[in-house]
Amino acid sequence: MKQIVYGTTTGLKNTQIKRIENLYSLKSPPEFILDPEIAREMVEISHEIRRQVGILVNRSGKVISVIAGEPHRIVIPVTPDHMAIPGRLKGLRCIHTHLQDEPLTRDDLTDLALLRLDFITALCLTPDGQPGPVYSGHIIPDETLDPFQVLEPSTIEDLDNDCQNRILALESELSRNNALHKPESGRENAFLINATTTDPREAHASMEELKELCKTSRIQVVGTAVQRRKSIDSKFVVGKGKLSSLVIRAIQQYSTMLVFDRELSPSQIRSIADFVEMKVIDRTQLILDIFAKQAKSREGKFQVELAQMEYLLPKLSTKNTAMSRLTGGIGGRGPGETKLEINRRRVRDRIARLKKEILKIRKQRGQQKARRRRKDLPVISIVGYTNAGKSTLLNTLTQSNIIAANRLFATLDPSSRRLRFPRDQEVIITDTVGFIQNLPRELMEAFHATLEELSDADIILHVIDISNPRYLQQKESVEKILKGLNLDKIPTLYVFNKLDRVNMEDFDNKWLLNQGIAISATNRQSLGPLVEKLESMVSLSPL
Numbered sequence: 008m009k010q011i012v013y014g015t016t017t018g019l020k021n022t023q024i025k026r027i028e029n030l031y032s033l034k035s036p037p038e039f040i041l042d043p044e045i046a047r048e049m050v051e052i053s054h055e056i057r058r059q060v061g062i063l064v065n066r067s068g069k070v071i072s073v074i075a076g077e078p079h080r081i082v083i084p085v086t087p088d089h090m091a092i093p094g095r096l097k098g099l100r101c102i103h104t105h106l107q108d109e110p111l112t113r114d115d116l117t118d119l120a121l122l123r124l125d126f127i128t129a130l131c132l133t134p135d136g137q138p139g140p141v142y143s144g145h146i147i148p149d150e151t152l153d154p155f156q157v158l159e160p161s162t163i164e165d166l167d168n169d170c171q172n173r174i175l176a177l178e179s180e181l182s183r184n185n186a187l188h189k190p191e192s193g194r195e196n197a198f199l200i201n202a203t204t205t206d207p208r209e210a211h212a213s214m215e216e217l218k219e220l221c222k223t224s225r226i227q228v229v230g231t232a233v234q235r236r237k238s239i240d241s242k243f244v245v246g247k248g249k250l251s252s253l254v255i256r257a258i259q260q261y262s263t264m265l266v267f268d269r270e271l272s273p274s275q276i277r278s279i280a281d282f283v284e285m286k287v288i289d290r291t292q293l294i295l296d297i298f299a300k301q302a303k304s305r306e307g308k309f310q311v312e313l314a315q316m317e318y319l320l321p322k323l324s325t326k327n328t329a330m331s332r333l334t335g336g337i338g339g340r341g342p343g344e345t346k347l348e349i350n351r352r353r354v355r356d357r358i359a360r361l362k363k364e365i366l367k368i369r370k371q372r373g374q375q376k377a378r379r380r381r382k383d384l385p386v387i388s389i390v391g392y393t394n395a396g397k398s399t400l401l402n403t404l405t406q407s408n409i410i411a412a413n414r415l416f417a418t419l420d421p422s423s424r425r426l427r428f429p430r431d432q433e434v435i436i437t438d439t440v441g442f443i444q445n446l447p448r449e450l451m452e453a454f455h456a457t458l459e460e461l462s463d464a465d466i467i468l469h470v471i472d473i474s475n476p477r478y479l480q481q482k483e484s485v486e487k488i489l490k491g492l493n494l495d496k497i498p499t500l501y502v503f504n505k506l507d508r509v510n511m512e513d514f515d516n517k518w519l520l521n522q523g524i525a526i527s528a529t530n531r532q533s534l535g536p537l538v539e540k541l542e543s544m545v546s547l548s549p550l
Contacts, residue, residue, distance in 0.1 A: 013084040014061075014075040023056055027075055030060075035068040037171045040128050040143060041102045042068075046163040047138060053104035054136035061103030065089070066125070066171060071099065078106060083118055091123030091284050093196070093261045094185025096146060096178050100126035100170070107132060110142045111157055119144055120154050120255045121283060125174045130163065138163045145173070148180040154259050185261050195286075197221055198257035199231045201268035202245045207235050210268075212477050216444065217268045217290060219394075224297050229260040242278040244271070254283045266293060270447070273322045291318060291447040298450065306368045313361040314449040320354055385434045385545050387426075388461050390489065391470035392481035393441025396504040398422075400470060400528040401438045404538075428542040437464070444484045451488075458492055466544050467499045473525075474508035479516070498544060502537060504528050 010031040016024050030049070035042040041064065053060045059076035063086065071089075074081045081103050091097040101124050108131045119127040123146065131139035144157040161168075199217055203210035210233045221228050232253050234245050243250045244267060257265060264286035271279070271289040280287045288296075295318060298311045389397045401407060405424040423437045439461065451458075461467065467489070471482050489495050501523025507530065511517070524537045 010073065012073050012075050014082055015077065016075050019056060019075065023052070024075075026052055027060060027073055030062055030073045031070050033070060035064055035070075036167075037066060037068045038167060038169055039068075040100065040126055040166045040168060040170045041130075043163045043166055046102070046130050046141075046166065049102070049104055050130055050132055050138045050163075051136070053106065053130075054132055057106065059104050059106065061101060063099045063101055066098055066174070074103070076103065080112075080114060083122065085281060093189075093263055094178075094182040095123070096125050096174065096181070097123045097284075099124055100128065100174075102126075102128045102130065105129045105131045107134075108139050110160075111144050116144060116153075116155050116157070117251050117255070119146065120258065121251065123258070123284065126170065141166065146177060146181070148177060148184050154255055189261075194225045194227050195263045196229045196261055197226045197264045197266045198253070198260065198262040199228060199266050199268060200245060200253060201231075201233045202236055202239055203233065204236055204238060207233060210235075212480070213268055213444070216477075217266065217293075220290070220293050220297065221266065224293060224300070226264075226266070226293075229262050230256060232256070239269075241272075242275060243282065244269070244275055244279070247282070250279065250282065254285075257285070264288065266290070276322060290445070291449070294443070294447055294450065306365065309361050309364050309368070313358060313365065314447070316354055316358050316361070317449045318447070320351065320358070384425075385432075385465045386463055387434055387436045387466045387468060387541065387545075388464035389436065389438050389468045389470060390461065390485060391441065391468075391502075392472065392475075392485055393443050395441065395470045395472040395475075395481070396528040397438050397441065397470050400468075400502070400504065400526075400534075401436060403528055403531050403534060404436060428538065428545070430542060432542060432545060434541075434545060442485045442488050444480070446488065461489075461492065461494050461497075464494075464497055466541065467494065467497050468502050468541075469499050469523075470502045470504050470528075471523075472505050473503045473514070473520075474505040500524065500540060500544065502526060506533065 010028055012024060012027050016027075019027075030045070030052075033042070033045045033048070035045055045062075049060050049062070056075075058078055059081050061074035061076055061081040061083070062070050063072040063074075063083070065071050072084055072086065074084065076082070083101060086097070086099065089098050101118065109129070111127065111129055115127050115129065118124065126143055126145050128141060128143040130141055133139045140160040141163055142157065142160055144155050146154060147156045199214060199221070201210045201214050201217070214231055214233060218228050218231075232245075234249060236245070240246045245253065254265070262285065265279070265283065265288075267287070267289045269289060270291045271287075276287060276289075295311065295315050299315065302308045302311045389401060391397050401422065401424060405426050407422075407424050423435055425433055426436045427433050439458070469482075469485060469489075471478055475481060486495070489499075503520055503523055503525040505527060506525045507527040514520075524540055526537055527533045
């Protein structure tokens, strides 16, 4: 069976390619970094073709990959059967040639750290093509600035350095350290990355929101980074060099995934996932994951699955082993979970079926609305930023037990209850899904039918959490979405919630409170002015 020579063989003779292929048939003793005879063969080949040559060797000494490089570098191939996990090394050592006496380069050491190789070794050539100095390095378990150690130069006669036992000792120490950082069951450790071309303060505020999204999705945040850039890198978002340093930081903090505070393009996901050996998700995928977990009703599940399918569809053209890390667990759960290798036609068929099911449910809801209109019951819809207290307000007003929790998107499926005013006027009051800044387009489209329900509202209650430092930005985000749905003409009442958490003497926008009603949704006594105002608005509304 012909073995693959990775890298570039263009310009090489068939006899040279065959000689490189033959490296697959050689085996090294496990206690050696490399058998000296194999090292001499690699040096001879490299001298003949004037390019670097590399091999990946597993712990039993078998060559599992052979690489034909360029004069100044090799590119290590993806090895899906040897994936490093926190607390463990990759189980492979990389040995390659340098055409002159050159120590391990920064690229060599970056590959060592990013790929979690057991060892990386450079076999240098003398000017007359003989074996020269040998440079080696390995991971170190301490959380220092550089996560690797470069050994003293040696020769190919010194490659018997009890390599196997040294690797196992390092891995044992890494495992002990990882046990200290191991997340709780059902959680993952995440390193968050934000790249911005605008005001860094907005980026930091967005990062705080991303942390809350992670908390809702049971992700433990172990580190964050915000980078100001003139432009976003088309392949690696923050640039390859910066990404290298950030991933090394993430690895040192025993992160199991990277979360980007933006939506990644298919090419960016491909480039980043091929570059790093850990799960990579973006803000959109994280929000979809939360919605998949929170959806309880049949319609809600259909809508989330539709959003997930439409998010994945443009990324299905990318078929490689690194992309498979995007599915499963956080970022790939719920009814929309799918293998990325799935046939695109099948995904399109599923999208079409979901749209038909949602349309059917929408017609049923239309019949329910018609019955409601015949009873002439006014409709009040509660909207607001996620976690502003909408469900709590509905519970307190109507003495209901709708799920209300201090986390983002605790409520996904809309809920309606009857409310009777003191003058015996009855209304329908409805809680809706919470909004968020940069709500994913796929979710907006999938939930369009649900959000259209707001168009039947006679009054919109816009709940604003004034205890949140970003309350003005959140208010503007909700108003932008309402305007996009052509709902900004419906009479709107601002409800400034969580008054009990605010020191009014230090509040920066007291004038704003005059534009609505200030309440504490958990305190029924504070809702009197709100009920009076609503009753007055209902009586004046042309129903």
